[in-house]
Amino acid sequence: MFYKVGITYNLAARFRxxxxxxxxxxxxxxxxxxxxxxxxxEHTIHRDFAHLSYSxxxxxxxxxxxxxxxETILAALPAGTFFLKPVGYDI
Structure with missing residues (x-):
């Protein structure tokens, strides 16, 4: 399992x-x-969490x-972030 961080305007279209x-x-x-x-x-996250990189x-x-x-990336997100799944949620 891995996690992707990125910018998009439309999530559904992006993943299609x-x-x-x-x-x-x-x-x-x-x-x-x-x-x-x-x-x-986005660039701050990619820079600060490069040590967690996954291929x-x-x-x-x-x-x-x-x-x-x-978990550490989610914890670093700014106020106003909408969390759809709680940290530690088994996805």
């Missing part, structure tokens, strides 16, 4: 385009009308944005 055999669920969503703020957050067995668009552990 991935064209991979992986099953997916959304754990958290951060929304903002400030595109620069979202961009900065999926099958590459897909966005495979370089994957992580083997998610």
């Amino acid at each position: 385009r991935l064209r991979s055999d992986y099953r997916w669920r959304t754990l958290a969503r951060y929304s903002s009308y400030q595109a620069g703020q979202v961009w900065d957050l 999926p067995a099958t590459a897909f668009s966005g495979h370089t944005e994957c992580y083997g552990e998610v």
Whole structure:
């Protein structure tokens, strides 16, 4: 199991385009009308959690944005993040 962090405007459309055999669920969503703020957050996460990086067995668009552990990443998300699944939820 691995986790992907990334920016998208439409989750359903994004995962349809991935064209991979992986099953997916959304754990958290951060929304903002400030595109620069979202961009900065994504890059901060990728930089600060590079040590948790994971390489999926099958590459897909966005495979370089994957992580083997998610709890510390979720805990670092800013106020206003909508959590669809609680931390520690068995996905």
